[in-house]
Structures are given as structure tokens and as C-alpha cells.
Amino acid sequence: MNTQENKSGIPVKPKKGPSxxxxxxxxxxxxxxxxxxxxxxxxxxxxxxxxFGKPVKVIINPIEGVNAEAVQERLKKKYNxxxxxxxxxxxxxxxxxxxxxxxxxxxxxxxxxxxxxQIPTKDKKYIWVDSTARWYIEDPLQxxxxxxxxxxxxxxxxxxxxxxxxxxxxxxxxxxxxxTDNRPMRVAEEELQETAKVSNVDEGRPVIVKEITDASxxxxxxxxxxxxxxxxxxxxxxxxxxxxxxVEDRMIxxxxxxxxxxxxxxxxxxxxxxxxxxRDIRTILSEAYKTAREIEGTADAQATQIYAEAYExxxxxxxxxxxxxxxxESIGGNQTRLILGTDNPLFELIKGNVSMPDKAxx
Amino acid sequence: MARNFHVRRTYTGRTIDPSSIWKxxxxxxxGLLVVxxxxxxxxxxxxNAAGVVKRFGKYNRITEPGIHLKLPFNxxxxxxxxxxxxQKEEFGFRTVKAGVDSQYLGVDEIQSGRYSRESxxxxxxxxxxxxxxxxxxxxxxxxxxxxxxxxxxxxxxxxDVEWIVxxxxxxxxxxxxNIRDARQTIRDCSQAVMRQLVGNGSVDEAITIGRMxxxxxAKDLLQTLLDNYETGIHIVTVKMQSSNPxxxxxxxxxEVNKALQQKEQRINEALKQYNEVVPKTRGEAKRLIETAxxxxxxxxxxxxxxxxxxxxxxxxxxxxxxxxxxxLYLETMGTVLPKVPEKWIIEQGGAEGGILxxxxxxxxxxxx
Numbered sequence: 001m002n003t004q005e006n007k008s009g010i011p012v013k014p015k016k017g018p019s020x021x022x023x024x025x026x027x028x029x030x031x032x033x034x035x036x037x038x039x040x041x042x043x044x045x046x047x048x049x050x051x052f053g054k055p056v057k058v059i060i061n062p063i064e065g066v067n068a069e070a071v072q073e074r075l076k077k078k079y080n081x082x083x084x085x086x087x088x089x090x091x092x093x094x095x096x097x098x099x100x101x102x103x104x105x106x107x108x109x110x111x112x113x114x115x116x117x118q119i120p121t122k123d124k125k126y127i128w129v130d131s132t133a134r135w136y137i138e139d140p141l142q143x144x145x146x147x148x149x150x151x152x153x154x155x156x157x158x159x160x161x162x163x164x165x166x167x168x169x170x171x172x173x174x175x176x177x178x179x180t181d182n183r184p185m186r187v188a189e190e191e192l193q194e195t196a197k198v199s200n201v202d203e204g205r206p207v208i209v210k211e212i213t214d215a216s217x218x219x220x221x222x223x224x225x226x227x228x229x230x231x232x233x234x235x236x237x238x239x240x241x242x243x244x245x246x247v248e249d250r251m252i253x254x255x256x257x258x259x260x261x262x263x264x265x266x267x268x269x270x271x272x273x274x275x276x277x278x279r280d281i282r283t284i285l286s287e288a289y290k291t292a293r294e295i296e297g298t299a300d301a302q303a304t305q306i307y308a309e310a311y312e313x314x315x316x317x318x319x320x321x322x323x324x325x326x327x328x329e330s331i332g333g334n335q336t337r338l339i340l341g342t343d344n345p346l347f348e349l350i351k352g353n354v355s356m357p358d359k360a361x362x
Numbered sequence: 363m364a365r366n367f368h369v370r371r372t373y374t375g376r377t378i379d380p381s382s383i384w385k386x387x388x389x390x391x392x393g394l395l396v397v398x399x400x401x402x403x404x405x406x407x408x409x410n411a412a413g414v415v416k417r418f419g420k421y422n423r424i425t426e427p428g429i430h431l432k433l434p435f436n437x438x439x440x441x442x443x444x445x446x447x448x449q450k451e452e453f454g455f456r457t458v459k460a461g462v463d464s465q466y467l468g469v470d471e472i473q474s475g476r477y478s479r480e481s482x483x484x485x486x487x488x489x490x491x492x493x494x495x496x497x498x499x500x501x502x503x504x505x506x507x508x509x510x511x512x513x514x515x516x517x518x519x520x521x522d523v524e525w526i527v528x529x530x531x532x533x534x535x536x537x538x539x540n541i542r543d544a545r546q547t548i549r550d551c552s553q554a555v556m557r558q559l560v561g562n563g564s565v566d567e568a569i570t571i572g573r574m575x576x577x578x579x580a581k582d583l584l585q586t587l588l589d590n591y592e593t594g595i596h597i598v599t600v601k602m603q604s605s606n607p608x609x610x611x612x613x614x615x616x617e618v619n620k621a622l623q624q625k626e627q628r629i630n631e632a633l634k635q636y637n638e639v640v641p642k643t644r645g646e647a648k649r650l651i652e653t654a655x656x657x658x659x660x661x662x663x664x665x666x667x668x669x670x671x672x673x674x675x676x677x678x679x680x681x682x683x684x685x686x687x688x689x690l691y692l693e694t695m696g697t698v699l700p701k702v703p704e705k706w707i708i709e710q711g712g713a714e715g716g717i718l719x720x721x722x723x724x725x726x727x728x729x730x
Contacts, residue, residue: 299658
């Protein structure tokens, strides 16, 4: 067959051997075969290669931080006898087309979310516990053999984690599940200190959660499922409705008691301050009275002393002067009537000369 | 060659060589491949994002915002991860519409019917539950939200806590390849962490005095947990929006506050009364004392004045006692007698009624 195409349109000599079309067909077929014989394992995936249903290769892709070589070694040892190859990592890989099938699995951390479970604690308190977990497919082949799909795995996890949770919680008092440690709790008001007193915890929530995690991890091993070492979380923990109501009643009672106490304290304080007021007024006034009297007394004494000292010099003259003063002060006024004896010194002169009676009145 | 068996005549009369059809087809294929190659080897990363490039599915490199080249035909694929966006998760409520008049969806809204069907469906779907025709949306949504905010405290009380978590992606590689559902993981971890903290403290700590510490501790614990999972998530902040006692208990808590205020008020009232009176009384006391001091000064001064006068007079008197005595006496009489309106002088030792004379002061002259 001749082909005539040429860019310049000038006829070319027919080629010997396979024609260009043939080559092209071969190339296309080759490409198809190539495409069929490569596959991509994504960074977020791992895979199992099966040949007519029989697994021949496991491609693991452990998440960062996990010692990939160690996981590979462990799985290699495990699958050596079966003649199954184990290799690590994402990327482009080869397979025999048609004969070999590739099953891909998640390598990322996955979420398991449980339904809230009603669990009684050892001290017979009923609570709803809502747990969740981070899990991953640790051994894709075992996962494929034992559970197959993620949905199946979630169902297994329901059973495993729920029962681990139940086991760990039912054998402990509520306080162990609620509290983390024995840190003293602070209260807003001194009066509440009593309400914040609870029995000490021996283990606390983190220990219990660890126990649940460890138990679940162990049970998951046979399914090729891994649970992160801090993978199980208690994300919900509430009282069942009947208990909730009782607890609320108790809270109401506690608070009302405190409210009453405050009210009465207020009244008490009021009365106390009123008492202070009365006491202070009386104390201040009486002290002032006392001081005033003392000052006055001292002054009186001083004055007395001064008088005594001075008048002592001539008591008779003092008496004379004082008497005169007294006359001056006491005699006089409209109603006074003065009756004088003629022996009064005043009248010594009168007796001799009666003709000047007006003199005294001037 | 001109008369080839394959030559066809079209209706328009143009001849088409079948080999040239093949040629056009081939060139078209090559052209398309080239275009496809060019398109698939260019990619852009937005400014708020980072690019993660996978080669044959395997992580290869991280690229900065801008326009970049990669190997074509999806040999390399680029994934854009919004690393600079701060994202938010809400617990105990949902913001339906953010903005000036934000609309929230909480238990109150659900109970009072202030919600749209769509927002309830969204809420339920986001929580990983399925919605079917028979689902009672109201009940399911209410339960979901209640399960988020009802918590037990360390003193075995109940408290309702609503909070938000803001986060961004710090490591796009981890974010893409280590965790499938990062958002739900943040939600789960956040709830577990908040419950652990609230469960270790008193109800008062959750409601008032411990909130700040809880926010800080929650951020740290959440970050530690997410780092453990190698999620590549950075927690920006944890904020407690509201934390309250359960609805039924709230009036009792308010009662305490009211009583506390009343107590303060009562004390203030008493102090006011005290302060109204006592300082005044102190002044009065001062006045009493000062008055006494005045009296004292007066008394002593008077005494000194009196005595000084006396002593001075005495000194002079002693020089001429007799005459001074008489003078003083007469002077006194001189001032005293005019003041007396009626004066009688009686003859001493005389007969009864031996009146000598009456000084008549009714006489205007005498009264002067």
C-alpha cells in the first residue's frame, strides 16, 4: 500500500516494511496496553493487587510519623509464606493487565461516630455516652479479607468501641468519668464551696478513655484496623432526662438557699452598721462631753488658784472691795428701797449739817 | 493517483482524498493533545492558598500562590488548599446567615419555630445523619444541638456551653493526605476537649470565673490532639460564646445575683446613713470641746485680770490704806445711791418711826 501524504505534497517513495498507519495503530495499542498495565496509588490510598482473586501484592502507605519500614517489615514477615509482596508508597505502579486487579483502600485517618449509648455507672447514675474514634486501615490485605469495606468496618467498630466503652464505664463511679484529676474546683462565692465538694477520683477520664482505646485497639487488630493511640474520644456525656431533672432541682435548691443567705446577710449588715452608727454617735458625744468638762474643771481650778493666791495677800481688803462691788451690783433698780441708819458713816456729816440734803442724790 | 478508487465526488464537486481525511484527523488529534498538554501544564494558586502537587498520585511539592507549570496530562495534579483562610466551627448553635443582622439557629429558635426547613436539613446532614421524608427534623436537630452544648461539670451539675473554634490549615500536605474528614475531626475533638475541661471544674468556673482559662486550655489541648493525629490544622482560637446554667435553673441563678445586689444595696444604704450622721457628730463633739476650751481661757483670763487688778489696787492701797478705804467707800456710794429710786434714812436709836428724811426721787431733778 502506498501512502502519498507529504507536507509539501511531493510524492514520496513507498516505504518498505510496516506502513506508517500500521505503526500508528501499534503505537495506539501499545499505549492502551501500557495504560492498562499501570495504575496509580494516590498519596491518600493504599492497595491490594489480586490475581484472579488471589492477593499477590500489598501496597501500604502509612501516614506520616509512622515508621513505614517497620510496618513493611512486619507485614512482609506476615505474608512471606503466602508469597505476597509488600511495598511502600504512593505513585505509578505496574500490573499485568486484565489478570491483575487493584483494590484501593484509604490510608488516611477515618472517622467513626457512635450513637449515644445509655450506660449506668457503678454508682447507678444513668448517662448518655457519645463516643467517636479516629481509625485507619493498617493492613489493607487483612482488612480486605476480614471486613472488606469501610461500611463493614464501621459496623465492627460500633460493636467493639461500644462494648469497650460500656465495660470501662459501668465499673466506675460517675465522677471518674467526668473529672480528669483532683484539682480543687473554684467557686464564685464562698458559700458555694460546699457544693463543689465531690469525692476524689482515682483515675479520671483520660485514664478511662485510654483504657477504652487500648481495649478497642486490641479487638481491632484481627480486622487489620488500627485505632489511633489517642483515637477514642468521649465527645458527649449527659444525664438521662430523669436524672437531669433531679440534678436541676438540686441546683435550683442550692442557689435559692444561697440567695436567701445573701438577703439575710444584707439585713444583718444593715443592722450592724446601724448599731455602729448609734455606738459611734454616743461614744463621740460622750467623749467630747467628758473632755469638755475636764477642760473646764482644769480651768476652774486654775482660776481658783489664781484668785486664792492673789486674795491671800490681803483677805480683809479683798472682802472690802468685793463688798463694795456687791453694793454696786445689787443696789439699784426701780423696786429698790434703801433704808439707811444714821449711824451709817455716810451720815456723819449729815448729823452736823442738815442743810445739804440734796448732795447725796447728785 | 488522480483516479483513485477512493476518490469521492462531493455534491459541490470538490474531491476529497481519504488519506487527507486521515491526515486532518491525525493533525487534529495532535493539535488537541498539544492544547490539552498546554492547558494541563499550567495552573494558578490563589493568594489565600497553597498548591500541593502530586505526581502520579504521589506527593511531590508545595507551591506558593501565583501561576505555575506542572507536567501535563495529569501526570502531575495540583490541589489548591486555602491555607490562609480562617475557618469557623460552631457548637451549640449555628449561624444561618452572617452579617449585620446575623441569623442564628439554636434550640430556642427550633422550639419557637424560627427556622427554615433548609437550615435544619443542612444541620442534620453536616452532622453525618441522613435525612429522609419521615425524619422529624425539629426533634433530630434539637437533639443534635443539645448533645453539643449540655455538659456535666466536675461538681456533677449541668451547664450549657456554646463555643466556637477558629482554625486554619498549617500543613496542606498533612491536611490532604492524613485525615479524610478534617472538619468533623475538629468538631469531634473540640467537643471532647471542652467536655473534659468543663467536666473537671465547677459550674461557676464554666459560667463565669473559669471561662478564660478554659478557652486557653481548650486551644492547647485541641491543638495537641490534632497534632497527634497529624492533621495539619492550626487552631487560631477557641471562644466560649455563652455558658449558662440549664434553662430551668437560670431563674435560681438570677435570684442569687439579685440577692447579692440587694445585699450590697442594703449595706450601702446603711453606710449612707452612717456617713450622714457620724461625721456631723464628730463636728459637734469638736464644738463641745472647743467651747470648753474657750470657757477655760475665759475663766483663767478673767481670774488673772481680776487678780491683777486687785493686786495693783492693793499695792496702792497699802501705801495709804485709810484714805483709800474711805475713798473707795464713798465712790461706791456715789454710784449706788443715785440708782435707788427710794431712800429712807432712819435715826438710829431714836423713837419709833424716827425717820429723818426721804430722799425724793420722784422729783425730776432728783432722778437725773
